[in-house]
Amino acid sequence: MDYHIYHMFPKLLNLYxxxxxxxxxxxxxxxLGLNPILHEIDDVNNIxxxxxxxxxxxxxxxxxxxxxxxxxxxxxxxxxxEMEKGxxxxxxxxxxxxxxxxxxATNGEKLAGLGILDFYTVGQTQKxxxxxxxxxxxxxxxxxxxxxxxxxxxxxxxxxxxxxxxYGNNLTSSIEGIYYKNMIGTYLHGPxxxxxxxxxxxxxKTFMKRKGLPYDDSLIxxxxxxxxxxxxxxxxLDNSVNKDDFY
Amino acid sequence: MGIILGxxxxxxxxxxxxxxxxxxxxxxxxxxxxxxxxxxANIDEIILVSGTNGKSTTTNIIAQTLSNSKxxxxxxxxxxxxxxxxxxxxxxxxxxxxxxxxxxxxxEVDEGSIPLVLNDLDKCSLVITNFFRDQLDRYAEIDxxxxxxxxxxxxxxxDIKLYLNVDDPFCYRLRDYNFIGYGLDKKxxxxxxxTISDSRYCAICGRALQYxxxxxxxxxxxxxxxxxNRPNPKYLLSNVSNEALKINNTIFHHHIMGSYNIYNIxxxxxxxxxxxxxxxxxxxTLVNFKTIDGRMQLLHLNNHQIYLNLVKNHAGMNLTxxxxxxxxxxHVCFLLNDYTADGKDISWIWDADFEYLLNMDIKKFFIxxxxxxDMALRLKNMGIDEHKIIVxxxxxxxxxxxxxxxxxxxxxxxxxxKAKKLLEAKEH
Numbered sequence: 001m002d003y004h005i006y007h008m009f010p011k012l013l014n015l016y017x018x019x020x021x022x023x024x025x026x027x028x029x030x031x032l033g034l035n036p037i038l039h040e041i042d043d044v045n046n047i048x049x050x051x052x053x054x055x056x057x058x059x060x061x062x063x064x065x066x067x068x069x070x071x072x073x074x075x076x077x078x079x080x081x082e083m084e085k086g087x088x089x090x091x092x093x094x095x096x097x098x099x100x101x102x103x104x105a106t107n108g109e110k111l112a113g114l115g116i117l118d119f120y121t122v123g124q125t126q127k128x129x130x131x132x133x134x135x136x137x138x139x140x141x142x143x144x145x146x147x148x149x150x151x152x153x154x155x156x157x158x159x160x161x162x163x164x165x166x167y168g169n170n171l172t173s174s175i176e177g178i179y180y181k182n183m184i185g186t187y188l189h190g191p192x193x194x195x196x197x198x199x200x201x202x203x204x205k206t207f208m209k210r211k212g213l214p215y216d217d218s219l220i221x222x223x224x225x226x227x228x229x230x231x232x233x234x235x236x237l238d239n240s241v242n243k244d245d246f247y
Numbered sequence: 248m249g250i251i252l253g254x255x256x257x258x259x260x261x262x263x264x265x266x267x268x269x270x271x272x273x274x275x276x277x278x279x280x281x282x283x284x285x286x287x288a289n290i291d292e293i294i295l296v297s298g299t300n301g302k303s304t305t306t307n308i309i310a311q312t313l314s315n316s317k318x319x320x321x322x323x324x325x326x327x328x329x330x331x332x333x334x335x336x337x338x339x340x341x342x343x344x345x346x347x348x349x350x351x352x353x354x355e356v357d358e359g360s361i362p363l364v365l366n367d368l369d370k371c372s373l374v375i376t377n378f379f380r381d382q383l384d385r386y387a388e389i390d391x392x393x394x395x396x397x398x399x400x401x402x403x404x405x406d407i408k409l410y411l412n413v414d415d416p417f418c419y420r421l422r423d424y425n426f427i428g429y430g431l432d433k434k435x436x437x438x439x440x441x442t443i444s445d446s447r448y449c450a451i452c453g454r455a456l457q458y459x460x461x462x463x464x465x466x467x468x469x470x471x472x473x474x475x476n477r478p479n480p481k482y483l484l485s486n487v488s489n490e491a492l493k494i495n496n497t498i499f500h501h502h503i504m505g506s507y508n509i510y511n512i513x514x515x516x517x518x519x520x521x522x523x524x525x526x527x528x529x530x531x532t533l534v535n536f537k538t539i540d541g542r543m544q545l546l547h548l549n550n551h552q553i554y555l556n557l558v559k560n561h562a563g564m565n566l567t568x569x570x571x572x573x574x575x576x577x578h579v580c581f582l583l584n585d586y587t588a589d590g591k592d593i594s595w596i597w598d599a600d601f602e603y604l605l606n607m608d609i610k611k612f613f614i615x616x617x618x619x620x621d622m623a624l625r626l627k628n629m630g631i632d633e634h635k636i637i638v639x640x641x642x643x644x645x646x647x648x649x650x651x652x653x654x655x656x657x658x659x660x661x662x663x664x665k666a667k668k669l670l671e672a673k674e675h
Contacts, residue, residue, distance in 0.1 A: 012448065015380070015388075020597025020625070027628040061388040067453045132591065146592050191597050194624045224627055224638070228620030231640070235617065 003034040003207065004053045008095070009060075009068050010040045016148065018058035018092055020191035025054065028200050031220055032208075044075045052087060053207050055079075059094030059149075059189075069111070072098060076114040083116065086210060088203040089183040092192060096177070096185035097121045097151055117180060119155030126171075132236050133166025133188065135176045140198050144232050145188030153187075160186050165236050182206050195232065197225045249278030250286075253338040269327060272334030283330070283367035286337040290321065290352040293368055294518060297356045297396075298376030298418070300563050301511040302328065303539050304503075305376055306355040308515035312532040313351050316524055322353040326539070330360040358392050362399035365407070373400070374410040374514050378417035379464060379562035380595065390450075393420055400424055410517055412510065413480045414466040420450050428480035429517040431462060437487060437506045438463040439569050439603070451475045463507075464562050482517040484509060497526055501533035504543040505556075507566040541663040543570070546670055552576070553670060554655045557663045559590070564599035564657070571655050572607055578654035579609050580645065582662035583616040589659040593618050596625045605630065610652070614638045615645035616662050642669060 007022050022038060029036040041047060060068065072079075083089055097103055100119040102110045113120070128150045135143040137160055152170035160177025162168065168176035169187070177186035184199070186192065193200045201217050208215040253275035275282050287293060296306045303326050310322035323336040333354050341347055356364050358378075365371070375396075378389050400407055400421060409426035411418045447456050447465050452473035461467035470476040486493035487509055491500045494516055501512060512533065519529050538544055546553045554574065558564045571579060585591050604626075612635055614622045623638045639645050642662070646669045649656060658666050 014598070016592065017594030017597030020594065020628075023597065024624075024628045027630070061390050063390050063450070063453070064448065067448060146594060148592065189592075189594055191594055194597075194628060195621065221633070224620055224623045224633070224636075227638075228624055231617075231620055 001034050001211070001213065002051075003029045003036045003204075004039060004048075004051045005029075005036055006039045006041055006047065006052050006055045008041050008055060008057045008072070010058070011042055012064040012068050013058040013060040013095060015059050015061065015093070016146070016189040017191045018056070018189065021056055021058075021090060021092075021193040024191070024193040024200055025203065028197070028220065029204055032204060032215075032217065034204070044071050047075065047078075049078060049082065052082065054203055055082075055087065055089045057089070057091040057095030057098060059092055059096075065094045065098075066111070069098070069113075072114055073112075076116055079114065080116045083181055083183050086182050086206070088206045090192070090199075090203070091183065091185040093147075093149055093187050093189060096187060097153060099178075099183075099185055100153070100155070103151060117155070117157060117178065117185075119153060119157060119178070121151040121153045123151050124171075125150070129167035129171065129187075131166050132232070133168075133176070134164050134233065134236055135161040135168070135186075135188065136164050137161030137179075139179065140196070140202065142233070143186075143188060143192070143196050143199070144229055144236070145186075145190040145192050145196070147187045148189065149187055160184055195225065195228050197222050249275035249282055250338050250341055251343070252278070253335065254341070257335060257339055269329065269331045269335055271338045272331030275334055275338055276331065281367050283334055283337070283364065286334065286341065286347075287352060287368060289346055289348040291348075291350050292522075293352040293354070293371040294374065295354050295356045295361075295364065295371055296374045296376070296514075297358050297361055298374075298412070299358070299379040299560060300566075301376040301507070301514070302355045304508055304511040304542060305374060305514045306353055307539055308512060308532065308536065309374075309518055310353040311536065312515070312519050312524060312529055313353065313522075315532050316528050318350040319348070320351040320353060321349045323355055324539070326355060328355040328357045328360070330357075330363045332357075333360075333364065358396065361396050365399045365403055370406045371403075372408045372410065372518065374518060375412060375418045375421065376510065376514055377412055377415045377464075377466065377562070379560050380598070389417060393417060397421060410514060410521075412466070412514065413477050414462060414468070416447075416450065416456060416465055416469055416475070416477070419475075419477065422478075427482070427517055427521060428478055429482040429513050430477070430480040430484070431509075431513075432483055432485040433460045433468055435462065435484065435487060435509075437509070439565070439600075449473060449475050463565065482513060482520065484513045499526070499530050499533055501530075501536065503533065503536050504538070504545075505566070505570055507563075507570075508543075541658065541667055544667075546674055548650050548670070548673055551650060552653045553650055555663070555666060555670065556655070556657055557660065558657050559660060561595045561598035561600075564596070564601075565603075567657055568600065568603045572603060574655065575653060576655045577608075577610040577652040578613060578649050579604070579611075580613040580649040580654060580656040581616070581619075581622045582642065582645075582656065582658040582666055583614070583618045583622045584659045584662045585616075585618050586661045588661050593621055596622060601625055602629055610635070612636045613645045613649045613654075615640060615642050616659065642666065646670065 026036040100113045163174040168174040253271035256274045257271035413428040414430040449471040456469040
């Protein structure tokens with residue numbers, strides 16, 4: 001069974017190793033007997049909407065992000081429609097901010113977002129939110145990642161989880177991300193999927209369910225993943241990753 | 248007062264087994280916020296080298312050549328390149344009661360420290376090697392760091408002379424100032440292009456840059472409809488053969504390993520030629536160049552060749568992986584830490600083209616460091632057989648296993664010093 005992975009604007013929205021999410025998704029999909037096919041989209045006319053099985057929208061620098069807004073704007077209705085129908089989408093950092101109504105730059109100017117979901121982000125210069133983060137979620141257990149953003153996001157939608165260590169959506173609340181239908185919007189880089197296999201499997205499981213295929217992940221070996229999680233979690237809890245260290 | 252206490256702090260730090268590369272500067276700064284101005288007052292000419300990759304090697308070629316030209320120089324060749332590190336170097340070399348005059352000061356400068364350092368100097372030259380994504384946990388975005396450097400350079404006016412790698416559109420954004428360009432001829436064909444580039448989009452108008460040649464990353468011959476075109480550099484590297492390169496009309500022989508070092512040699516030669524240093528002295532230095540520890544360092548242990556190389560970001564990793572493909576090694580080892588000096592965000596390992604390894608005949612991969620399992624996942628998820636990947640957070644254990652065959656060890660910054668110590672202890 002072919003599994004069509006869409007990576008939106010990988011040349012522009014490619015900060016902080018987000019491509020690692022694709023490498024990881026492809027690997028697991030192969031392990032589960034699927035035939036992953038990667039579509040790297042830099043022109044929205046090249047999307048075959050009947051065969052989109054997963055979509056990644058990553059983050060770019062402010063300059064690069066502005067370049068993409070126009071293109072993504074052309075397909076915002078289609079993205080929304082597919083999202084409502086249950087398309088698995090992962091939107092990270094700038095990609096997450098895009099989904100909202102607007103991004104207010106530090107000079108007060110409001111840059112229009114895609115308006116796919118009702119929320120907004122405000123840029124600020126007081127403090128950039130940088131560092132490792134642990135996010136406790138109801139549906140996916142604990143997520144481990146790294147955040148690096150200056151925009152503060154505000155919404156009343158259903159969150160992905162709560163940051164128990166590190167930053168969440170903004171400087172005043174520990175709420176992190178959005179989880180709506182099968183769309184996950186989050187500030188978590190890392191990249192996110194390699195160290196959070198439960199999310200990778202969720203995206204693939206959702207695809208298989210939508211296609212009416214049987215799903216069984218009991219043979220997937222997660223020993224490296226589990227050790228990576230254990231080691232990183234311990235470092236975050238000891239706070240040893242956030243200190244300056246002698247060596 | 249600050250200088251004396253700084254000297255004491257360095258001595259004490261060394262006595263307690265540390266490198267002591269920053270502590271002296273930190274203490275001296277408490278007494279005088281602009282102590283760099285005082286420490287450099289009697290240096291005739293100052294050359295700074297910055298950029299993401301190649302700073303240390305470029306600094307060392309310039310410093311060693313100037314030394315060989317019988318000039319008196321001071322340089323932070325130990326690589327302590329933050330503002331405090333440079334201050335520490337100068338304090339360490341400071342002779343109390345003397346005038347501390349040098350003809351040249353050659354300093355490697357961390358990109359983030361440029362504004363502070365420039366602020367304390369009257370006149371200087373600044374070499375920029377390249378800009379790649381590196382330690383974004385400290386610098387946020389390349390655009391932000393370039394803007395800061397741009398502002399700092401603007402304040403210097405005619406008191407600064409830049410040396411820019413014109414093949415890098417990021418470097419060339421500093422074109423509005425007094426600069427000397429250096430770059431490669433279109434026919435140079437020694438790099439693998441790689442898949443991920445930081446940005447091949449025009450910083451002025453946002454359009455995709457048109458490339459007639461790409462060397463690696465975003466480095467190449469580019470033009471843009473808006474007129475942001477790579478200029479012809481004053482120093483053009485037009486030919487490379489094994490251990491020789493041709494710059495403008497002169498051939499220079501050298502014994503510096505690593506094809507990516509041609510940019511560093513070119514940058515250094517551009518500076519040295521502008522300073523009217525004789526070609527013979529430059530070439531003599533290049534042929535006898537003493538490699539910096541951990542930069543393509545070759546050790547011989549039990550009849551095995553062990554290479555050790557520092558890698559800090561995806562661009563350096565891609566070039567290093569390319570070097571590995573030219574060598575006969577059965578073991579490849581990754582030592583990945585995430586301390587402050589390494590960068591706490593190690594996501595760049597997913598931007599590097601480890602996929603090159605799939606076409607090499609590597610028997611085993613060994614991994615250690617605080618982020619060893621992240622690295623293991625990088626290899627596993629791209630399709631390397633898990634059984635070929637040996638992971639252990641203990642350096643000692645991994646190093647012992649690695650050196651049982653010809654090996655290439657890639658280390659992040661803090662891991663490098665530890666690995667070097669362990670390996671050199673075994674060498675004797």
